[in-house]
Amino acid sequence: MEELIIQSRFRLYKNKTELSAEAQQLFEKAREVLKKAHAPYSRFKVGAAVALQNGDIICGNNQENAAYPSGLCAERVALFYAAAQYPDQKIKSILVIAESEKGDLNCRVSPCGACRQSIAEYEQKQGSGIEIIFMHDAEAFLSCQSIKDLLPLGFDSDSLENKK
Numbered sequence: 001m002e003e004l005i006i007q008s009r010f011r012l013y014k015n016k017t018e019l020s021a022e023a024q025q026l027f028e029k030a031r032e033v034l035k036k037a038h039a040p041y042s043r044f045k046v047g048a049a050v051a052l053q054n055g056d057i058i059c060g061n062n063q064e065n066a067a068y069p070s071g072l073c074a075e076r077v078a079l080f081y082a083a084a085q086y087p088d089q090k091i092k093s094i095l096v097i098a099e100s101e102k103g104d105l106n107c108r109v110s111p112c113g114a115c116r117q118s119i120a121e122y123e124q125k126q127g128s129g130i131e132i133i134f135m136h137d138a139e140a141f142l143s144c145q146s147i148k149d150l151l152p153l154g155f156d157s158d159s160l161e162n163k164k
């Protein structure tokens with residue numbers, strides 16, 4: 001038996017002024033779109049902003065449904081719109097933030113498992129990493145350069161093709 005150790009690398013930003021100018025722009029866009037989330041059941045509003053290679057920024061928010069599983073996370077609303085409208089544009093980065101109507105959030109909000117899987121799909125499609133930036137607490141942010149940091153040993157089309 002052998003033990004395999006997999007490392008992930010994150011950058012910690014103490015507050016949003018430490019973020020790059022582009023990430024700060026994503027933050028502002030995500031904050032705007034978060035307000036328009038349809039989240040009457042969780043009252044947990046999420047905003048996501050995606051930066052494309054051509055400079056466009058695509059936004060999404062969570063869309064809930066009375067039949068709960070029919071809803072969709074902010075990240076996938078933004079990613080799917082970006083992929084549908086700009087299939088040939090590489091996705092550079094995605095930033096995600098959240099607000100709760102139940103009180104001020106002071107916790108990490110990182111993409112859920114299903115969103116990680118979707119980000120992995122687009123990384124593989126475009127052949128390059130997608131920077132992921134998310135809340136670490138009320139002030140700070142974490143970022144990583146690829147979904148591999150958040151979803152190691154993921155399942156992708158290589159698995160379907162019996163490739164390593």
Ligand code: THU
Pocket residue numbers: 039042044045046061062063064071072073074075096109110111112115
């Ligand atoms: N949600 C997101 O939109 N993104 C995340 O990263 C975490 C969770 C949404 C789904 C649901 O509408 C609400 O937040 C509570 O789970």
